[in-house]
Amino acid sequence: MMNIQETSQFDYEHQHKPEPYVGNCYLTPNEHMVHKALLSVSKAMKAYELLDYLRETEGVRAAPTVYRALNALEEKGLVYRLVSTQQFIARSTVAKTGETCLVLICDRCGSVDMIEDPQIISALDANAAQVKFAVRSRKIEFVTTCRDCK
Structure with missing residues (x-):
């Protein structure tokens, strides 16, 4: 006690x-x-x-x-x-281990957003494997124009 x-x-x-x-x-x-x-x-x-x-x-x-x-x-x-x-x-939250985001960057105002889509990542990994490449790291960024800047 x-x-x-x-x-x-x-x-x-x-x-x-x-x-x-x-x-x-x-x-x-x-x-x-x-x-x-x-x-x-x-x-x-x-x-x-x-x-x-x-x-x-x-x-x-x-x-x-x-x-x-x-x-x-x-x-x-x-x-x-x-x-x-x-x-x-x-x-705002902790990324999961191994999580990959697609990052969208507006080239006009600099705003950034992230998309988490495991299907797209799997497809990209499969395409890399088809041409005999093994993905070790992923940083996927798209230069875009955001909705506010269109």
Whole structure:
């Protein structure tokens, strides 16, 4: 049987987990700051643009702080790196391991959207296999014009 002190410690540990979490993914304070900033701007940003934004809004001075956070967020599946433009976009949920998105980028306003379609990915993998290529990584980006810019 637990005494009152043990019960209080047990309750505290199970009700007050460190914040912030996104899904089951713990974020350090810097990761949380960078993720929150990317979500708030609702567009893709280059690392130096994000650094400038965080200098203005959060007083961040050190570039490595932002770069380390972006790398960690990408590994955790909360940030997607656009290969064609070297920009980053936040995901509001953690990407599943091995998940591939089709990324649509408006070349006029820079807005970005993602489509998850396993059938398209399977078809592309099958086509690669037919010509004797084994897909190791997928980054599929389409340069488009969004609905607002048409």
